[in-house]
Amino acid sequence: xxxxxxxxxxxxxxxxxxxxxxxxxxxxxxxxxxxxxxxxxxxxxxxxxxxxxxxxxxxxxxxxxxxxxxxxxxxxxxxxxxxxxxxxxxxxxxxxxxxxxxxxxxxxxxxxxxxxxxxxxxxxxxxxxxxxxxxxxxxxxxxxxxxxxxxxxxxxxxxxxxxxxxxxxxxxxxxxxxxxxxxxxxxxxxxxxxxxxxxxxxxxxxxxxxxxxxxxxxxxxxxxxxxxxxxxxxxxxxxxxxxxxxxxxxxxxxxxxxxxxxxxxxxxxxxxxxxxxxxxxxxxxxxxxxxxxxxxxxxxxxxxxxxxxxxxxxxxxxxxxxxxxxxxxxxxxxxxxxxxxxxxxxxxxxxxxxxxxxxxxxxxxxxxxxxxxxxxxxxxxxxxxxxxxxxxxxxxxxxxxxxxxxxxxxxxxxxxxxxxxxxxxxxxxxxx
Amino acid sequence: xxxxxxxxxxxxxxxxxxxxxxxxxxxxxxxxxxxxxxxxxxxxxxxxxxxxxxxxxxxxxxxxxxxxxxxxxxxxxxxxxxxxxxxxxxxxxxxxxxxxxxxxxxxxxxxxxxxxxxxxxxxxxxxxxxxxxxxxxxxxxxxxxxxxxxxxxxxxxxxxxxxxxxxxxxxxxxxxxxxxxxxxxxxxxxxxxxxxxxxxxxxxxxxxxxxxxxxxxxxxxxxxxxxxxxxxxxxxxxxxxxxxxxxxxxxxxxxxxxxxxxxxxxxxxxxxxxxxxxxxxxxxxxxxxxxxxxxxxxxxxxxxxxxxxxxxxxxxxxxxxxxxxxxxxxxxxxxxxxxxxxxxxxxxxxxxxxxxxxxxxxxxxxxxxxxxxxxxxxxxxxxxxxxxxxxxxxxxxxxxxxxxxxxxxxxxxxxxxxx
Numbered sequence: 001x002x003x004x005x006x007x008x009x010x011x012x013x014x015x016x017x018x019x020x021x022x023x024x025x026x027x028x029x030x031x032x033x034x035x036x037x038x039x040x041x042x043x044x045x046x047x048x049x050x051x052x053x054x055x056x057x058x059x060x061x062x063x064x065x066x067x068x069x070x071x072x073x074x075x076x077x078x079x080x081x082x083x084x085x086x087x088x089x090x091x092x093x094x095x096x097x098x099x100x101x102x103x104x105x106x107x108x109x110x111x112x113x114x115x116x117x118x119x120x121x122x123x124x125x126x127x128x129x130x131x132x133x134x135x136x137x138x139x140x141x142x143x144x145x146x147x148x149x150x151x152x153x154x155x156x157x158x159x160x161x162x163x164x165x166x167x168x169x170x171x172x173x174x175x176x177x178x179x180x181x182x183x184x185x186x187x188x189x190x191x192x193x194x195x196x197x198x199x200x201x202x203x204x205x206x207x208x209x210x211x212x213x214x215x216x217x218x219x220x221x222x223x224x225x226x227x228x229x230x231x232x233x234x235x236x237x238x239x240x241x242x243x244x245x246x247x248x249x250x251x252x253x254x255x256x257x258x259x260x261x262x263x264x265x266x267x268x269x270x271x272x273x274x275x276x277x278x279x280x281x282x283x284x285x286x287x288x289x290x291x292x293x294x295x296x297x298x299x300x301x302x303x304x305x306x307x308x309x310x311x312x313x314x315x316x317x318x319x320x321x322x323x324x325x326x327x328x329x330x331x332x333x334x335x336x337x338x339x340x341x342x343x344x345x346x347x348x349x350x351x352x353x354x355x356x357x358x359x360x361x362x363x364x365x366x367x368x369x370x371x372x373x374x375x376x377x378x379x380x381x382x383x384x385x386x387x388x389x390x391x392x393x394x395x396x397x398x399x400x401x402x403x404x405x406x407x408x409x410x411x412x413x414x415x416x417x418x419x420x421x422x423x424x425x426x427x428x429x430x431x432x
Numbered sequence: 433x434x435x436x437x438x439x440x441x442x443x444x445x446x447x448x449x450x451x452x453x454x455x456x457x458x459x460x461x462x463x464x465x466x467x468x469x470x471x472x473x474x475x476x477x478x479x480x481x482x483x484x485x486x487x488x489x490x491x492x493x494x495x496x497x498x499x500x501x502x503x504x505x506x507x508x509x510x511x512x513x514x515x516x517x518x519x520x521x522x523x524x525x526x527x528x529x530x531x532x533x534x535x536x537x538x539x540x541x542x543x544x545x546x547x548x549x550x551x552x553x554x555x556x557x558x559x560x561x562x563x564x565x566x567x568x569x570x571x572x573x574x575x576x577x578x579x580x581x582x583x584x585x586x587x588x589x590x591x592x593x594x595x596x597x598x599x600x601x602x603x604x605x606x607x608x609x610x611x612x613x614x615x616x617x618x619x620x621x622x623x624x625x626x627x628x629x630x631x632x633x634x635x636x637x638x639x640x641x642x643x644x645x646x647x648x649x650x651x652x653x654x655x656x657x658x659x660x661x662x663x664x665x666x667x668x669x670x671x672x673x674x675x676x677x678x679x680x681x682x683x684x685x686x687x688x689x690x691x692x693x694x695x696x697x698x699x700x701x702x703x704x705x706x707x708x709x710x711x712x713x714x715x716x717x718x719x720x721x722x723x724x725x726x727x728x729x730x731x732x733x734x735x736x737x738x739x740x741x742x743x744x745x746x747x748x749x750x751x752x753x754x755x756x757x758x759x760x761x762x763x764x765x766x767x768x769x770x771x772x773x774x775x776x777x778x779x780x781x782x783x784x785x786x787x788x789x790x791x792x793x794x795x796x797x798x799x800x801x802x803x804x805x806x807x808x809x810x811x812x813x814x815x816x817x818x819x820x821x822x823x824x825x826x827x828x829x830x831x832x833x834x835x836x837x838x839x840x841x842x843x844x845x846x847x848x849x850x851x
Contacts, residue, residue, distance in 0.1 A: 029621065202816075206816065206819070206820055206823075210819075210820035210822055210823055212816075212819040212820050213819070215566060216770045216815070216819055217816070217819070219766050219767065219770065220767065220770065220812045220815045220816050220819075221812070223763075223767055223808050223811065223812040224808070224809060224812035224813065224816070226805070226808055227805045227806065227807070227808025227809035227810075227811075227812060228805075228809055230803065230805030230808065231483060231487075231803050231805040231806050231808075231809060232487070233805075234803035234805065235487040235803060236487060352630075355568070355630050356630070358626065358630075359626070359627045359630050359631065362624050362626060362627050363627060396642055396645075396646065398638040398639070398641050398642035398645070399638070399642065401634075401638045402634065402635050402638040402639065405631040405632075405634040405635050406631070406635060408627065408631050409617070409623070409627075409628055409631045409632070409635075412617075412621075412623040412624065412627050412628065412631075413617050413620075413621040413623040413628070
């Protein structure tokens with residue numbers, strides 16, 4: 001056991017160090033993981049390969065520019081993809097051997113090829129609607145992305161946010177009620193933000209003022225919100241559903257020109273207002289955290305509150321307001337459930353999305369862009385199963401449903417490695 | 433006797449005078465943990481009462497004419513709240529409407545039955561907390577435990593007793609494997625246990641769903657995704673006879689609590705666990721293999737949660753199980769562990785309390801139509817309030833421990849005497 005002790009910096013495995021004392025650590029994790037996936041790919045695509053033709057439908061019927069369907073011979077595609085996978089694995093092994101870092105884009109290409117091969121294999125003699133697949137993925141990912149952004153802001157400022165689930169659920173509930181009563185989806189959106197902030201207030205008050213363990217508060221808040229919304233749903237909403245639980249949904253808005261771009265257009269630019277807000281939120285949070293004074297202060301409070309305090313930053317205040325902001329962002333994600341996709345509030349309708357968002361935060365290493373990508377990955381994987389169950393895949397549906405979670409475990413174990421959060425995240429700052 | 437009088441009776445009061453014994457006891461009670469816990473429960477029940485009252489139809493009706501007949505509103509509030517809480521009590525502790533004591537006490541045994549898996553899983557989560565690991569994977573560990581143990585329980589032919597032990601061991605091993613996997617991943621690759629436990633929850637759920645539909649858990653000749661019934665030879669026997677549901681699992685859970693108490697407080701492994709939990713870097717410097725401790729801790733943690741899972745199959749739902757056999761206990765266990773402050777006997781007490789809420793909530797819903805969800809609210813508020821003693825003290829205006837006494841010993845008298 002003790003021999004593997006130094007393998008704690010797998011993310012920068014092979015930066016050559018000067019000086020004789022430090023040994024250069026080669027991390028073989030990436031090639032090993034890629035190798036495992038290549039073998040799996042070989043087994044699936046070649047050994048158990050299927051014959052036939054896979055059809056990828058690239059355009060929807062309403063598109064201005066119609067792309068032709070792409071026809072792939074299933075078995076040949078599998079063989080080509082496997083060979084390419086093996087090549088990339090060999091390349092990564094060579095890179096590690098020569099003390100180079102395996103770049104992220106290479107891993108991305110690997111993942112894309114594997115996915116392509118799998119799609120072709122699963123859709124032998126069937127048609128896969130690519131825009132539909134991606135559109136559904138984005139829809140499923142929207143609440144996860146909002147939740148993950150809330151998590152990133154909160155954890156970057158030093159407060160672990162396990163309460164994302166609660167914020168989403170509170171947002172969903174409040175937006176449904178307010179939008180139903182006022183018949184204004186925009187007011188519902190606003191109410192969802194307020195609800196998220198209220199949950200955050202409790203989180204902030206208990207963890208910042210009373211120094212209660214933040215994980216405890218987060219977990220308990222999830223239970224509290226589940227109980228509260230469930231209670232009110234059974235007692236108040238269900239008997240008066242027509243008055244209190246029939247919110248108007250947001251209309252889809254097609255953005256002129258952009259929505260006509262092949263493949264991307266129908267996926268990204270024929271969405272509801274909440275999704276457009278999501279694009280802006282991701283960009284704003286990324287820019288804000290890394291390129292503004294607000295972000296610098298936020299990060300300094302999360303990394304080293306004492307130092308931040310010494311230079312005159314109000315640690316308690318910064319934490320309090322940014323945790324509230326995180327709640328507002330996560331609350332927006334909750335509104336998507338009721339105003340964007342489902343159209344009514346249901347008991348425990350978030351169904352663990354907050355925890356997936358939490359996983360996306362850690363998976364994305366507390367970076368807004370990476371966390372968004374992780375959330376998109378989860379959304380894609382869930383929707384892939386939906387699509388494949390329609391065209392009838394040879395794999396039992398349970399294994400398809402399991403796939404995203406298995407891939408996440410592999411990815412976290414093999415590629416991400418030890419993720420290091422903000423240093424002071426989870427620690428109350430007690431000014432001495 | 434007030435402290436200010438003391439200097440006149442004692443001749444040489446060079447140090448501050450001792451307050452009377454009763455005063456000390458009073459202070460200990462008002463500033464100690466026990467009173468905070470009691471008041472936290474009271475506060476949470478108060479909030480619950482407000483919610484019950486506000487959503488009660490009679491209350492809403494009588495509030496409409498509050499100014500003409502205020503007594504109606506007060507009566508309606510009292511009726512709704514007292515009705516709900518007495519139903520809660522009668523469903524969880526003692527039912528006064530039953531003729532004999534043996535019948536009346538049945539709710540209490542139900543409480544213990546509901547508490548059994550909560551305590552087992554709570555111990556598992558608490559053990560993880562003590563090593564600095566957050567085990568949200570209770571659901572997956574329980575499902576795998578139920579799968580392995582359940583399979584032993586319905587598929588094998590063994591003599592009574594041995595069969596039960598075999599199923600029990602298989603279940604605990606299943607939970608330990610699923611938990612140990614998390615520990616191994618964390619130790620070997622540094623994968624964060626929060627991610628891996630959540631992901632393994634889903635993996636276990638779909639795996640079990642598949643096995644129930646088309647695998648070795650499928651009941652032959654049935655399309656229901658449900659396993660065959662547990663064989664009689666493997667079922668936990670009833671401790672108090674066939675009239676009560678309380679089964680052998682409760683004794684197992686008491687044993688598990690003693691075991692965890694011994695493990696954490698008395699064994700050298702437990703010492704290492706706690707050292708890693710306090711400060712992994714310091715533990716590493718002291719020569720403890722932190723990685724190995726993570727694996728061991730998750731093995732034990734998963735095994736204890738597995739005990740909860742196998743308890744479901746052998747004790748609670750013996751007629752065959754579906755993929756919802758965990759019934760949320762894996763998540764409830766986190767709250768139980770938090771309320772018990774991750775101490776074995778604390779978890780035990782918290783589990784009993786939550787078991788009582790669970791048992792009582794059903795009769796509350798049946799008798800008064802109050803949704804079960806209110807129990808979640810009350811439970812979470814209890815944990816929140818107990819975790820923040822200053823808040824409870826502020827609400828009830830109790831003195832803080834170590835804060836200056838409200839009637840301080842006047843220094844003036846000392847100086848006067850010293851002169």
